[in-house]
Amino acid sequence: MITILSNNGVSGLTTQAELTSGCWLNVIDPSLDEIARLQELGVPQDFLTYSLDIDERARTEKENGDTLILVRIPYFQGETSDIPYTTFPLGIILAERMIITVCKRENEILQAFIAGRVRDFSTLKRHRFILRILLATAQKYLSYLREINKVVDELEDQLQLSTRNKELLELLKYQKSLTYFTTALKSNELMMERLQRSQLFKTFPEDEELLEDVLTENQQAIEMTNIASNILSSMMDAFASIISNNLNVVMKFLTSFTIMLSLPTIIAAFYGMNVKGLPFAESPFAFLLLLAFSVLISLSVGYVFVKRDWF
Numbered sequence: 001m002i003t004i005l006s007n008n009g010v011s012g013l014t015t016q017a018e019l020t021s022g023c024w025l026n027v028i029d030p031s032l033d034e035i036a037r038l039q040e041l042g043v044p045q046d047f048l049t050y051s052l053d054i055d056e057r058a059r060t061e062k063e064n065g066d067t068l069i070l071v072r073i074p075y076f077q078g079e080t081s082d083i084p085y086t087t088f089p090l091g092i093i094l095a096e097r098m099i100i101t102v103c104k105r106e107n108e109i110l111q112a113f114i115a116g117r118v119r120d121f122s123t124l125k126r127h128r129f130i131l132r133i134l135l136a137t138a139q140k141y142l143s144y145l146r147e148i149n150k151v152v153d154e155l156e157d158q159l160q161l162s163t164r165n166k167e168l169l170e171l172l173k174y175q176k177s178l179t180y181f182t183t184a185l186k187s188n189e190l191m192m193e194r195l196q197r198s199q200l201f202k203t204f205p206e207d208e209e210l211l212e213d214v215l216t217e218n219q220q221a222i223e224m225t226n227i228a229s230n231i232l233s234s235m236m237d238a239f240a241s242i243i244s245n246n247l248n249v250v251m252k253f254l255t256s257f258t259i260m261l262s263l264p265t266i267i268a269a270f271y272g273m274n275v276k277g278l279p280f281a282e283s284p285f286a287f288l289l290l291l292a293f294s295v296l297i298s299l300s301v302g303y304v305f306v307k308r309d310w311f
Contacts, residue, residue, distance in 0.1 A: 001028045002037070005114065006123050012116055013123075022124040025100040026110060042066070043093060043100060051091025051102035058089070058187040060194055067094040067200070069130060071191065072184035073109055073137050074144050079151075085144050085177035087184040090137075092130055099126050101133070109136050127200065131210040134192065138217035141185060145224045148174050152232060159239045168243065171236050178229040185222045192218060256305045263301060264294035 006023040007013045016023065019041075027038065035048055047068045050056050061068045069092040076085055090107070093100040101110060112118050113133075121132045152174055159167045192215055267290060283289065 002026070002030065002034050003028075003114075007121075013114060019098065021097045022126070023098050024123040024129070025098055026114070027100060027102045028106055029104055030102070038100070041095075043095070044068075047091060047093050048102055051089055051093075052104050054088050054104060056089045058184070058191040060191055060198075065096060068092070069094070069134075069191070069195070071134060071137055071188055073103075073107055074141050074181065074184070075105065075107060076144065082173060083176045083180065084173055085148065085181065087180050090133075092133060094126060094130065099123060099129060109133065109140055112136060127204075127207050128210065131207060131214060134214045135210065135217060137188070138214060138221055141181060141221040142217065142224065145181070145221065145228060148177060149228055152228070152235075156235060156239075159242075168236060168239060171232060171239075175229070175232050175236065178225055178232065181225045182222070182229060185218060185225060189215070189218055189222065256302075260298045260302050260305075263297050267294050267297075 003026045004016050004019060004023055005013050005026060006016055006020060019025070025038075027034070030038065030048070030052075035045075038048060039045055042064070044063045044066060046063065047061070047066065050061075050068065050070055056070060058070050058072050060070070071090050071092065072087045073090045074085060074087055077083060088104055090109070091100075091102040093102065103110070110133075113121070113136075118132065118136065121129055123129055152171065155167050155170050159171075192211070196211055196215065271290060
């Protein structure tokens with residue numbers, strides 16, 4: 001799908017039918033015909049291929065006067081997914097007359113611009129618009145990290161009362177998400193540092209300051225991800241040990257209780273044999289005596305287990 005958008009920083013973002021100078025061409029999961037149309041506009045085929053490759057790393061490239069800025073953006077797949085939060089590439093192509101964004105999926109970052117939730121930006125100021133997209137990407141990482149921390153705190157409370165592996169497997173899903181975040185953020189950081197060393201955003205002081213803000217937000221996201229990942233890894237190890245220990249406690253209790261119940265069973269088995277000479281066999285109070293003896297020996301064994309902390 002190709003959408004042509006434009007604004008001047010004063011009025012809102014509007015959709016238009018024809019290409020104009022300073023417009024924004026938003027491309028989402030293009031068909032083969034749409035890719036051919038973009039190539040007719042002079043967009044290098046490699047730029048489109050890289051942007052649509054789900055495993056492509058963040059970087060910058062130049063070809064025929066056009067510049068590709070490839071950034072990995074966060075994406076929420078849903079709590080039921082094996083990896084609730086993941087990343088995929090967003091290609092930003094700086095052409096001579098326009099900005100083109102190419103992405104495999106609809107995403108919240110670009111939707112925020114289209115829906116008007118991001119204010120005071122202009123598609124005519126192309127460099128600043130790119131920086132606003134990069135800043136929104138870093139802020140979205142921070143937002144998702146806060147959501148992950150909140151879910152992990154809830155799972156931690158559940159784990160304290162559980163002996164099952166379900167909650168531990170849920171934590172593993174978010175550990176995978178943090179791994180994807182760490183890789184993507186470090187890749188984005190290298191790409192942004194390369195942009196900082198280039199002359200692309202040095203025309204206006206405001207752009208340089210905005211790039212500094214982007215780098216700061218991205219670095220903060222990296223640090224938050226590392227902290228969350230380390231805490232989650234330690235928590236999973238600790239709760240794995242706790243679950244194992246809880247299981248051992250249950251097994252110890254069941255084993256001790258089984259031994260206590262087996263002693264009366266052994267005594268009853270002796271008196272169930274058809275042999276002569278068993279103590280109290282001829283007594284009319286044999287059942288009561290054997291019952292009392294069985295209870296006494298079971299309680300004695302139970303007392304020994306309690307004293308030795310086996311029960």
